[in-house]
Amino acid sequence: MRRKIKNTFLAAITHFAAVLVAALSFSLVAYVLIKGIPNISWELLSTKPSYLKGTIGILPDILNTVYLVIATLLIVLPLGVGSAVYLTEYAKSRRLKAAIEFACETLSGIPSIIYGLAGMLIFCQFFKLGTSLLAGALTLVVMNLPTIIRTTQESLKTVPISYRDGAFALGAGKWRVIRTVVLPSSVDGIITGCILSVGRILGESAALLFTAGVAHSMNGFFDAMKSSGASLTVSMYVYAKERGEFETAFAIAAILMILTLIINLCATLVGRYFERRRKI
């Protein structure tokens, strides 16, 4: 009898926890969308803030976020994919391999506020980039490096040794094998890494506050790289915390929430697609 009660109790709290998490997530999403979507207007999306007219627009923030994503991926992809190739194809010394893997684990554990501070000291001050999108992007590169390395490495590991051996047997050099056999078969890992990184860049705020700044000026890609600019998250923080503009903050939160949903959907679909393709 006691055993039965205990079993029922355990089953009940397990189900309760799951329902709680599901309900919590659902209400978070619903709350943000309901409060935010009515505040999204074409004017908000397509203008920049104007003190004269007293209007708020988030177009510069949207552009800055897009620029940050592009610049970060452009830099982090070669670095991360290269590191992963080195780890799986070249590294012979166990110690060096362990050191690189340890470094990746350490990087993924460092909180974003520390990245922000280190980025400010290193990129803004030491390399004299000032508070600029480029400094922000470089900080994000370091943050996302472990993600790209891990996903690429995982998919490189699934490339069968026989493919490599076959290419070697035909007389191809190592570089050629990597270029024509190994890298093309690891596209899935690279794409997954990109999606995860985009999600992380969109949601990042603490690391950008001190490296990319809070300005709302509208620029082209190359001018923007050199000047300070707020991403969507940073400007949402400023609107909510410092200016009390909760309507705008909720509008941005809703946009971020929709983007998060899209990115999660993409990650699931891409994962499923490649899994199916690999089975064939």
Next chain:
Amino acid sequence: MKGTKSNQRMLEKAVHLVFLILGLTAVASVLVITVYLFISGVPAIGKIGIIDFLFGKTWTSTSAEPQYGILPFILTSVYGTAGAVIIGVPVGFLCAVYIAKVAPSGIKSVMSSVVGLLAGIPSVVYGLIGMLVIVPAIMKVFNIPDGASLLAAILVLSVMILPSVIKVSVTALEAVPKEYEDASLALGATKIETYFKVSVPAAKSGIAASIVLGVGRAIGEAMAVMMVAGNVANMPSLFQSVRFLTTAVASEMSYSSGLQREALFSIALVLFLFIMLINAILNALMKRGGNEDEK
């Protein structure tokens, strides 16, 4: 013919070198970050005195005779993280058992994407919801003048650590060999007994790792906490406005100068050392989990 062969070899060597350099970027980044944090954090600790800095109870960086004691921040971070773990870990752990073992496959994939979504929500969005829902709710329920408090931060953090706890625990629980569970079921244990008495103990390293990961997330979170904790440098108390290590750095950075600025870097160094300690524990746990799998 000979020429092309040696060209080929040169190319291979160059490519190898390029990949080696790329491979070392992660190591170099860690070294540079560590060195920079030490260089910029140590001088102020020297000037203030390590005892006064770590155990001083007052932080008045902007007054005429500034005092730089960060004990309130350290304790707030520790209490805040502990509170988040006390609330978040049981829920996360049980939810992980549900996802990994109890749920039918359809619900399982839905729950996994729900957890993925929770992990993907930006921390400023959590902060905004905390600011407009949790803070006013605390104000009303406990009848205090301002709801921005340690309690609000704990509630927000306990939701934010859920995805890390759940994901890692689920992975650990799914890695438990099916034979263990089959044996337990064959001996007459019920399903739920098997999950809690066989699967969970077998996955204990992984579950412990998930908790440590949650601790790391909670102690390192800045923006969400900044929006709900009120940000006054009080000694921690549940219903008072408090400042965490992370928010201490973030809140004064933009207008600080001189010794005040250096002291902020010292706070960042203390935070960094906390994180390094947590990472070391995490690594040890992960390694133990890995060894258990091999046996």
